Amino acid sequence: MLMPRSLSLLAGGSDVRRGVDLFACPLAAACFFMTVRAWPPGATIKIFLPDNQPTLTAWLPDFIYTGGRFESDLALLSDRAGRITQLTRGYDKLAARVVRLKGRALLPGLVNAHSHAFQRVIRGRTERRSASHDSFWTWREMMYAAATRLAPEDVYDASRMAFLEMAASGITAVGEFHYLHHAPGGARYADENELAKQVVRAAADVGIRIALLRVAYARAGWNAPPDARQARFIERDPEAFLKQTETLKNDLARVAPASDGARREFAAGDAEEARGAWVGVAPHSVRAVPLDYLREVCAFAATHALPVHMHVAEQPAEIAACMEEHGRTPVALLAGEGLLNERFTAVHAVHITPEEARSLAAAHAHVCACPTTERNLGDGIVPADLLLAAGVRVSLGTDSHTQIDLLEDARELEYHLRLQKLERAVLAPETDAATNALPAQTSHEPKDETNSLAARLFDCATTNGAAGIGANGGALEPGRTADFFTVALDDLSIAGAAADDLLPAVVFSLARTAVRDVVVGGRPIVEDGQHRTRDEIIERFTNLQRRLWR
Ligand SMILES: [Zn+2]
Numbered sequence: 001m002l003m004p005r006s007l008s009l010l011a012g013g014s015d016v017r018r019g020v021d022l023f024a025c026p027l028a029a030a031c032f033f034m035t036v037r038a039w040p041p042g043a044t045i046k047i048f049l050p051d052n053q054p055t056l057t058a059w060l061p062d063f064i065y066t067g068g069r070f071e072s073d074l075a076l077l078s079d080r081a082g083r084i085t086q087l088t089r090g091y092d093k094l095a096a097r098v099v100r101l102k103g104r105a106l107l108p109g110l111v112n113a114h115s116h117a118f119q120r121v122i123r124g125r126t127e128r129r130s131a132s133h134d135s136f137w138t139w140r141e142m143m144y145a146a147a148t149r150l151a152p153e154d155v156y157d158a159s160r161m162a163f164l165e166m167a168a169s170g171i172t173a174v175g176e177f178h179y180l181h182h183a184p185g186g187a188r189y190a191d192e193n194e195l196a197k198q199v200v201r202a203a204a205d206v207g208i209r210i211a212l213l214r215v216a217y218a219r220a221g222w223n224a225p226p227d228a229r230q231a232r233f234i235e236r237d238p239e240a241f242l243k244q245t246e247t248l249k250n251d252l253a254r255v256a257p258a259s260d261g262a263r264r265e266f267a268a269g270d271a272e273e274a275r276g277a278w279v280g281v282a283p284h285s286v287r288a289v290p291l292d293y294l295r296e297v298c299a300f301a302a303t304h305a306l307p308v309h310m311h312v313a314e315q316p317a318e319i320a321a322c323m324e325e326h327g328r329t330p331v332a333l334l335a336g337e338g339l340l341n342e343r344f345t346a347v348h349a350v351h352i353t354p355e356e357a358r359s360l361a362a363a364h365a366h367v368c369a370c371p372t373t374e375r376n377l378g379d380g381i382v383p384a385d386l387l388l389a390a391g392v393r394v395s396l397g398t399d400s401h402t403q404i405d406l407l408e409d410a411r412e413l414e415y416h417l418r419l420q421k422l423e424r425a426v427l428a429p430e431t432d433a434a435t436n437a438l439p440a441q442t443s444h445e446p447k448d449e450t451n452s453l454a455a456r457l458f459d460c461a462t463t464n465g466a467a468g469i470g471a472n473g474g475a476l477e478p479g480r481t482a483d484f485f486t487v488a489l490d491d492l493s494i495a496g497a498a499a500d501d502l503l504p505a506v507v508f509s510l511a512r513t514a515v516r517d518v519v520v521g522g523r524p525i526v527e528d529g530q531h532r533t534r535d536e537i538i539e540r541f542t543n544l545q546r547r548l549w550r
Helices: 119-123 136-147 152-168 192-204 236-253 291-304 318-325 330-336 354-362 373-376 383-388 408-423 430-437 451-460 461-470 502-509 534-549
Strands: 033-037 042-046 055-068 069-071 073-079 085-086 095-108 110-115 172-178 209-216 255-257 262-263 276-284 308-312 344-348 366-369 393-397 482-486 516-520 523-527
Touching: 055 085, 073 095, 095 502, 095 516, 110 152, 110 366, 110 393, 110 408, 110 461, 119 136, 119 152, 119 534, 152 172, 152 192, 152 516, 152 523, 152 534, 172 192, 172 276, 172 461, 172 516, 192 209, 192 236, 209 236, 209 291, 236 276, 236 291, 236 430, 276 291, 291 308, 308 330, 318 330, 330 344, 330 354, 354 383, 366 430, 366 461, 373 408, 383 408, 393 408, 393 451, 393 461, 408 451, 408 502, 451 461, 451 502
Parallel strands: 055 095, 110 172, 172 209, 209 276, 276 308, 308 344, 344 366, 366 393
Antiparallel strands: 033 042, 055 069, 055 073, 073 085, 095 482, 255 262, 482 516, 516 523
């Protein structure tokens, strides 16, 4: 519900607003009222804010990570629309409300660029030998066992569980690679985007932003017979796929579910990426999508400037099949067809050559690595050294959700290469080696991290992911969405760190217990480590698991 700006203050005065808990509308929708926690506890009143009152919120932690360094005594100011207006030390005359975050450091929200939320239900159920040689392909059998059974409400409950864990670990936006479209057996739902909307609803109810990357899945493989277990994914007709994608795009652009169950219209001027949910396309893989179909999907994405995500070179068998069908590797095929560009993200890109890394870079394409999943599935190691040296922007995804901790993915990107090459600091930029040849004398001065190994990995978890899924966040700068998280400086995992070593401590050592506040569009979704609907989400998910597996 949108209220006219001319409404006057209905309750309280400007002094009343100071020091109370105010909650802006969810997900950056431009609303002009706030709800105040009142006395006695449980009672609420609504305050309508007139135009001539300051409405900015100042967030004041011990440190803010901005511009490649941790700064102290700095406040981040966010407006009612959920955007950052400035970072300043002179906040007291500007802000209507000051949120002191003592003993905490504030960092940009993490962006999870590759997720299959429903796969949260198979966590812990695939860690045993099921064949003489277990692999990605035997794991997929178990995944199909879950994918063929989930009802729409189950998809909501599983997704909400995954998104809750993301929020609790500092993730504020997700790229959801969504391929469950139809009812079990393949029948169409009355609304063919029923399941996509359940996933979007789950993200909105948890409070994180979502790029719903709608998956095109046309076949089991080249010359492969249809697989009944893929019936929920399959759309053989590219026109039908694109029609449903456009419908979803328009639906999400108009309204999005809000966390209180209401459906709010967005203000006409809101940029799409500042909203809670938007659409991208995801041709599943060269195995699952014929070339003509792929061309049509990419042309549609170009027309609408949508992100395009695709599994690329995850498994050697995929490369072999592509060679057999097209006479080229997947990357060579995509490059040759002119389908790589700055909106394209190749997910995994494990089995690629140096030349292919250079061709991804030349096209300004992104790569999304998912190291915790790739190690779990035995996929192999993403050659991030080749990719970063070539200039490819690498993002990170938690993918199958064996573990949801994007900073673990960030450090694994480096650690896998250390084990492979028997070296340390493999992904450190050249300039990092020059400036850090000797251990720094501890000055506790803010250190420019722009060219450090830790900053490079942190960029993968933030700015690179945001660019890959078309989100506006990823960094703490004026004009960006106020999406961030805080960490407790006295948490066991980072205690003792100061401005000069805090970022490496966060990237290589942070435990999830350190994450205290998570804010999306200026609105807290996790406060002091707790999400307000945590218990209900866990209870419903536990019931789902009981029904599915026992
Ligand atoms: Zn995937």
